[in-house]
Amino acid sequence: MKKQITLTVNGVKRELFVSPNELLLNVLRDQLGLTGAKYGCGIGECGSCTVLLDGEPSLACLTLAIAVDGSEVTTIEGLQSRDGKLHPLQDSFLEHGAVQCGFCTPGMILTGKVLLDENPRPTEEEIRAYIRGNLCRCTGYTQIVQAIQDASVKGKA
Amino acid sequence: MEKPQYHAIGKKSIRKDGVAKVTGQEIYTTDIVLPRMLHARVLRSSFPHASIKSIDTREAEKLGALCITSKDVPDLKYAERIVTIPSKTFKDRQVLTNTPRHVGEAIAAVAAETEELAEQAIGLIRVEYEKLQAVFDPFEAMKEGTPLLHHTILFGQEEIQVMNNIAASREIVEGDIKKGFNEAEIILEETFETGRVYHAQMEPKSVVCQPEADGGITVWTTTQTIHNVRQLLGEIFRIPLSKVNVKKIALGGSFGSSIQMNSVVPIGVALALKARRPVKLILTREEDMHDHCKYPSWIRLKLGVQKDGKLTAGHMRVVVDIGAHNTQAYPLLGCMAGWWVSLYKLPHLKFEGQAVYTNKVPACAMQGFGNPQVTFAVESMIDMVAEMLEMDPIDLRLKNYVGLGETFWGQGPTVKSIIRSCGVEEMLRKGAELVGWKEKFNSEKTGGIIRRGIGVARGFHTSGAGAPMAGEVIDYSGSIVKINEDGSVDFLTALMDLGGGTLDALAKIVAEEMKVPLDKVGISPADTRSTVYDVCTHATRGIYCGGGALHKVTGQAKAKLLEFASKILQVPPQALKIEVDEEAGQGMVYVEGVPGKRISVGEVAKTAQINNWGTIAAVDSLRQVSCPPCFMAYFIEVEVNTETGVIKPTRALAYADVGQVVNPDLARGQLFGGLYRGLGYALLEDTQYDEESGELTSGGWMTDFKMLTANDLPEMDNIEVHFTDTYEPTGPFGAKGIGEAALNPVAAALANAVYNAIGVRFRKIPITPEDVLGALRGEKKRNG
Numbered sequence A: 001m002k003k004q005i006t007l008t009v010n011g012v013k014r015e016l017f018v019s020p021n022e023l024l025l026n027v028l029r030d031q032l033g034l035t036g037a038k039y040g041c042g043i044g045e046c047g048s049c050t051v052l053l054d055g056e057p058s059l060a061c062l063t064l065a066i067a068v069d070g071s072e073v074t075t076i077e078g079l080q081s082r083d084g085k086l087h088p089l090q091d092s093f094l095e096h097g098a099v100q101c102g103f104c105t106p107g108m109i110l111t112g113k114v115l116l117d118e119n120p121r122p123t124e125e126e127i128r129a130y131i132r133g134n135l136c137r138c139t140g141y142t143q144i145v146q147a148i149q150d151a152s153v154k155g156k157a
Numbered sequence B: 001m002e003k004p005q006y007h008a009i010g011k012k013s014i015r016k017d018g019v020a021k022v023t024g025q026e027i028y029t030t031d032i033v034l035p036r037m038l039h040a041r042v043l044r045s046s047f048p049h050a051s052i053k054s055i056d057t058r059e060a061e062k063l064g065a066l067c068i069t070s071k072d073v074p075d076l077k078y079a080e081r082i083v084t085i086p087s088k089t090f091k092d093r094q095v096l097t098n099t100p101r102h103v104g105e106a107i108a109a110v111a112a113e114t115e116e117l118a119e120q121a122i123g124l125i126r127v128e129y130e131k132l133q134a135v136f137d138p139f140e141a142m143k144e145g146t147p148l149l150h151h152t153i154l155f156g157q158e159e160i161q162v163m164n165n166i167a168a169s170r171e172i173v174e175g176d177i178k179k180g181f182n183e184a185e186i187i188l189e190e191t192f193e194t195g196r197v198y199h200a201q202m203e204p205k206s207v208v209c210q211p212e213a214d215g216g217i218t219v220w221t222t223t224q225t226i227h228n229v230r231q232l233l234g235e236i237f238r239i240p241l242s243k244v245n246v247k248k249i250a251l252g253g254s255f256g257s258s259i260q261m262n263s264v265v266p267i268g269v270a271l272a273l274k275a276r277r278p279v280k281l282i283l284t285r286e287e288d289m290h291d292h293c294k295y296p297s298w299i300r301l302k303l304g305v306q307k308d309g310k311l312t313a314g315h316m317r318v319v320v321d322i323g324a325h326n327t328q329a330y331p332l333l334g335c336m337a338g339w340w341v342s343l344y345k346l347p348h349l350k351f352e353g354q355a356v357y358t359n360k361v362p363a364c365a366m367q368g369f370g371n372p373q374v375t376f377a378v379e380s381m382i383d384m385v386a387e388m389l390e391m392d393p394i395d396l397r398l399k400n401y402v403g404l405g406e407t408f409w410g411q412g413p414t415v416k417s418i419i420r421s422c423g424v425e426e427m428l429r430k431g432a433e434l435v436g437w438k439e440k441f442n443s444e445k446t447g448g449i450i451r452r453g454i455g456v457a458r459g460f461h462t463s464g465a466g467a468p469m470a471g472e473v474i475d476y477s478g479s480i481v482k483i484n485e486d487g488s489v490d491f492l493t494a495l496m497d498l499g500g501g502t503l504d505a506l507a508k509i510v511a512e513e514m515k516v517p518l519d520k521v522g523i524s525p526a527d528t529r530s531t532v533y534d535v536c537t538h539a540t541r542g543i544y545c546g547g548g549a550l551h552k553v554t555g556q557a558k559a560k561l562l563e564f565a566s567k568i569l570q571v572p573p574q575a576l577k578i579e580v581d582e583e584a585g586q587g588m589v590y591v592e593g594v595p596g597k598r599i600s601v602g603e604v605a606k607t608a609q610i611n612n613w614g615t616i617a618a619v620d621s622l623r624q625v626s627c628p629p630c631f632m633a634y635f636i637e638v639e640v641n642t643e644t645g646v647i648k649p650t651r652a653l654a655y656a657d658v659g660q661v662v663n664p665d666l667a668r669g670q671l672f673g674g675l676y677r678g679l680g681y682a683l684l685e686d687t688q689y690d691e692e693s694g695e696l697t698s699g700g701w702m703t704d705f706k707m708l709t710a711n712d713l714p715e716m717d718n719i720e721v722h723f724t725d726t727y728e729p730t731g732p733f734g735a736k737g738i739g740e741a742a743l744n745p746v747a748a749a750l751a752n753a754v755y756n757a758i759g760v761r762f763r764k765i766p767i768t769p770e771d772v773l774g775a776l777r778g779e780k781k782r783n784g
């Protein structure tokens, strides 16, 4: 039996019908066409599916949609400002060559954003520890860490 | 030589697909959704070797699922990788098999309205297996009397018998090793082993297939080569190529995992053709890990050397455990010989290689194609020789390396060419200076729990696989270039960008040659119908071969542009020059010294259109005949904890010879990435098997496969990257490749650093903490 839930996705209220076992990742990708959250493993190993749930980085592949009824969801598609301007972290990723294949990028940027929201001046060690659940096979992380640090208050100082 | 001034080449730029990638708009195969699309799942063997007695899909069909087994797919053997010429290609694969040869091999597939339903249907298929004896060790597999995995396979069109599970073997001799070893004053012989690494590209292998009304098929898939996928599908399903269209789409990493046609592709096509509806098939991560891995290696290396450090002879014996299928083992062995002999001059040499079937996941190329394996052995051994000779390991390398003007054959004995650019000396000497090599290397390693050490290793990869002679491997690229009516330029190429920024480099080559601003060069969406052939993005060939072809075609379009401009300006084309005007956002054609005779590229193109002269465009192909080596050296520093056995890489200096750098920050990215995967190769990554069940002990989970994370790497300020001042005369604007070179020497540099720190020589990677502790307890020290 499908149930109705309400999610505020990237600022827009959505009424959705979901099965009790339906994963948030599939609801976002299949029902809402928000394919920025990626399927990389489906079991919480890689972080490609990271979205923000009420501001917290969460793995959409491990989250039942029904369990987060009423939440605010931010996906990578919702990070730009309304006029289309990129978030400073998005700019910084581009600037630092922190994007290669791009498959980990949405999850990595969202995780990085929360880190900077919580801790505007993270040390390198703090950045590395914070993103360690987000796997990137391409970059070796160096330019990602640089991009996050450069977008932080510390990076600007 | 005075370096030319470029406006695009070597300049930092934001990658053209960057905004799409940071905003989640980039579409990958896994993101494609089509109307009426079905979802597919695959039933896989739970045994490492079995014969299927019966398979009953009736219950699954009752659910409304469409099922296929080996009876429903074309009955033929094929090779997944078709870059070798057809007469030299070994074929042992089937779309679905009734003799699974490894745990996880596909035996049936279903398509249903939802993934969930498909999964349920898979669970209802009943299979009766007859278990066959499995073999997991390649030496065991080669023994007389061990049951065969494959009795017969195809070699070209010819059916051949497989003897002792040997899938391919090669012997290559130059000179007379007996004589060479007689001339040696010191002879050293050692055995090295490397692991069976999983690619772990972030996007699981996937396919979406759409059957067309005309009997054709359109395919989106994770691949490094759209044209080879098209040709294979045409061959397997007997569809004319004009009706098989493979679309180019962003790829979520590859590292070799999609160098061949992925096994999901023909399964998806078979389902779609039968269902007459689009089908999507995405592997789970567990399935993906059961699909392919890196070639592991066993290498026995014997070197003869004189007291002055000159190498006199070498003998290398190689056994590669290729798993259940032969993906491209014959060329692999040729390349392994080639990587070896192209590192150091060996007047007399012999190479003997064997690729052996076992009941494991099939091995295939993974960043290096045998090169990291060979380089680990050779560069470890060079350090051992240097120590015996009491020579600095850098001096020994400089004394023997194959360099400028010399012949090399990295891609195997049929791919010989001359080195025309070489930064080896610069990278070793300057690198040593920058890291303070002498002092650190020779410093007394005192006691204490933490021991520090430094190591160096060098290596190379070829840029492509082409040489003057045609050889066994196909290597050429083609492009289409067209100038639009506003002076912007489109180019079409089948060459894939695996994430490294190859297509940005290509855009820069067009911008530079045509003298238009980089933002006026567009990379066109492409598919097999709209492009000419490109072999594959592999062998570090993207910029050099793909870019070389594009450079040539751009030149042809430019000639046409100048011809039209000459009509307009009323001067002969050879009197015309072209330059970029960034302010006008245009290329400008002009006559030097004659004011007023100046017109933008856009005006030329527009005038040509208005006057019905035609579109300014060109199409052509090019085979590069040199495949120049891009050289690489790493200096790595480590801390070894003698209580926990943990090796921590603390510092690294990468020095690369890529010729002219085209994309500076993306080239740096290749080095950072290569270092990371190389360290994982050296320290952690391997897939292991339960010898009873034949299953992966990781179960296909990445967490249990274990990879380095952001936490385990040297800090950003402790990784330095440098490029040599070199120019490759045969490359587009002096460029050569970088991709695979960036990884090849890492493991050896790390092992050499560990030796420097604790005096234990590891001949096997990954070097785990248990290995370190075991070795320290056993006091197996100093070349012991």
Ligand code: FES
Pocket: A038, A039, A040, A041, A042, A043, A044, A045, A046, A047, A048, A049, A050, A059, A060, A061, A062
């Ligand atoms: S897809 Fe969710 S963690 Fe990998």
Ligand code: FES
Pocket: A098, A099, A100, A101, A102, A103, A104, A105, A135, A136, A137, A138, A139, B202, B252, B253, B499
């Ligand atoms: S950029 Fe490819 S996985 Fe991170």
